[in-house]
Amino acid sequence: xxxxxxxxxxxxxxxxxxxxxxxxxxxxxxxxxxxxxxxxxxxxxxxxxxxxxxxxxxxxxxxxxxxxxxxxxxxxxxxxxxxxxxxxxxxxxxxxxxxxxxxxxxxxxxxxxxxxxxxxxxxxxxxxxxxxxxxxxxxxxxxxxxxxxxxxxxxxxxxxxxxxxxxxxxxxxxxxxxxxxxxxxxxxxxxxxxxxx
Amino acid sequence: xxxxxxxxxxxxxxxxxxxxxxxxxxxxxxxxxxxxxxxxxxxxxxxxxxxxxxxxxxxxxxxxxxxxxxxxxxxxxxxxxxxxxxxxxxxxxxxxxxxxxxxxxxxxxxxxxxxxxxxxxxxxxxxxxxxxxxxxxxxxxxxxxxxxxxxxxxxxxxxxxxxxxxxxxxxxxxxxxxxxxxxxxxxxxxxxxxxxx
Numbered sequence: 193x194x195x196x197x198x199x200x201x202x203x204x205x206x207x208x209x210x211x212x213x214x215x216x217x218x219x220x221x222x223x224x225x226x227x228x229x230x231x232x233x234x235x236x237x238x239x240x241x242x243x244x245x246x247x248x249x250x251x252x253x254x255x256x257x258x259x260x261x262x263x264x265x266x267x268x269x270x271x272x273x274x275x276x277x278x279x280x281x282x283x284x285x286x287x288x289x290x291x292x293x294x295x296x297x298x299x300x301x302x303x304x305x306x307x308x309x310x311x312x313x314x315x316x317x318x319x320x321x322x323x324x325x326x327x328x329x330x331x332x333x334x335x336x337x338x339x340x341x342x343x344x345x346x347x348x349x350x351x352x353x354x355x356x357x358x359x360x361x362x363x364x365x366x367x368x369x370x371x372x373x374x375x376x377x378x379x380x381x382x383x384x385x386x387x388x389x
Numbered sequence: 390x391x392x393x394x395x396x397x398x399x400x401x402x403x404x405x406x407x408x409x410x411x412x413x414x415x416x417x418x419x420x421x422x423x424x425x426x427x428x429x430x431x432x433x434x435x436x437x438x439x440x441x442x443x444x445x446x447x448x449x450x451x452x453x454x455x456x457x458x459x460x461x462x463x464x465x466x467x468x469x470x471x472x473x474x475x476x477x478x479x480x481x482x483x484x485x486x487x488x489x490x491x492x493x494x495x496x497x498x499x500x501x502x503x504x505x506x507x508x509x510x511x512x513x514x515x516x517x518x519x520x521x522x523x524x525x526x527x528x529x530x531x532x533x534x535x536x537x538x539x540x541x542x543x544x545x546x547x548x549x550x551x552x553x554x555x556x557x558x559x560x561x562x563x564x565x566x567x568x569x570x571x572x573x574x575x576x577x578x579x580x581x582x583x584x585x586x
Contacts (some may be wrong), residue, residue, distance in 0.1 A: 196569060199438050205534060206434060211418030211425045227418075230407045237457045241396050241500065255449040257455075260434045270490035277492060303438065303488030335401060372393060 195300040200297040210269045215273050215344040216336050223340075228271055231332075239328040243278040245366040250324045257347040258314045261307055265291035273334075274358065275350050288315075293381040330359050331373060338376055342385025351387040353378055376386050393455050399495040405464045409540040412541040413533050420537075425460040427469055428529075430584045432456050436525040442563040447521045455522040458504055462488035471530075471555065472547050485512075514558060524558040528570060531556065535573055539582025548584040549574055 209232070235257040243252045244330040263271075268291035272284045296307040313319055317326045334355070337343035344350070355377050362370035380386040406429070433456040439529040440449045460468075465488035469481045492506040501540070510516055514523045531552070534540035552574050559567035577583040 202440060203435050204536060206431060208417040210415045218407045220405040229430045230426035233426045234403060238400050240454060241400060256453055339401060382542060
């Protein structure tokens with residue numbers, strides 16, 4: 193039963209991700225801030241719905257698992273806004289690596305290795321699976337902000353070039369989605385929700 | 390782009406599940422009520438961690454997809470406490486079938502059929518995949534209540550026999566987990582958190 197107890201401790205520890213809040217707003221629930229657990233659910237399902245647009249080989253089962261675990265490190269490291277200063281982002285990266293070791297380290301050795309590897313693959317964003325997963329993590333805030341009069345972009349003066357750079361994993365991998373994102377970005381500039389720079 | 394627009398409308402509609410609240414409490418976030426979106430994330434990951442305990446063939450990719458979508462119907466039908474009166478549960482079932490038709494019906498035809506079928510398979514709880522998915526949906530509230538001094542069991546005077554019946558999908562399918570659950574139920578009775586009946 194020793195492995196099972198480790199796994200159950202990990203599962204209970206996951207509860208804390210429901211108390212980590214992001215910059216995105218939940219329009220349908222009094223415009224409160226979104227937490228990282230419900231966000232992880234939403235993008236996992238987004239990936240299920242949209243993976244038919246990938247024109248390169250993407251394993252949706254691996255992508256889903258990546259998305260389910262991708263934010264767990266925030267339990268220790270907290271959420272950081274995507275367009276923060278470079279030094280802050282670099283410091284955050286170190287915190288997240290330590291968090292992955294502690295949190296996945298609650299699991300039995302074999303699962304620890306598997307989840308840690310999968311999370312590192314996601315972070316590196318080099319494989320098709322990781323690029324698609326990253327793209328899903330980024331397309332959803334775009335959809336949310338477009339329906340929330342620019343949302344966090346407006347509050348943080350985000351630039352068009354930052355957003356294009358952030359969504360570029362779609363280019364080549366899912367051209368139809370990339371085209372859609374580019375159009376939305378242009379629309380957001382027209383509305384004054386993104387700086388034209 | 391017509392299919393894509395339908396899919397994006399569905400993805401945006403999913404946001405509303407973050408405003409559907411359950412009986413379980415999130416201990417790590419000021420003991421507020423848990424919503425069905427973050428719950429869906431938690432049990433999807435619970436299934437990933439625990440599926441090695443299944444002794445019959447279980448397709449974890451299908452199970453995960455089932456768990457990601459299983460509560461979407463609550464956007465229209467609301468959440469109902471598991472141990473409500475039979476008439477209320479039967480009325481809820483009809484509401485959920487209508488909800489599945491409307492919500493999955495936002496998707497292109499092929500995806501509508503696929504998700505509706507998968508949801509019906511989950512509800513019927515006859516296949517191994519559906520039984521394992523149901524078991525995950527039920528083991529997590531048990532873990533939560535055990536760490537919350539009985540939680541919703543105490544508030545609603547739940548009986549031991551009800552809980553055994555509710556977790557019986559594990560019997561045969563995942564004997565180690567079934568044994569664990571039975572022990573926890575006995576412990577809860579000892580603590581006075583479940584009625585010994």
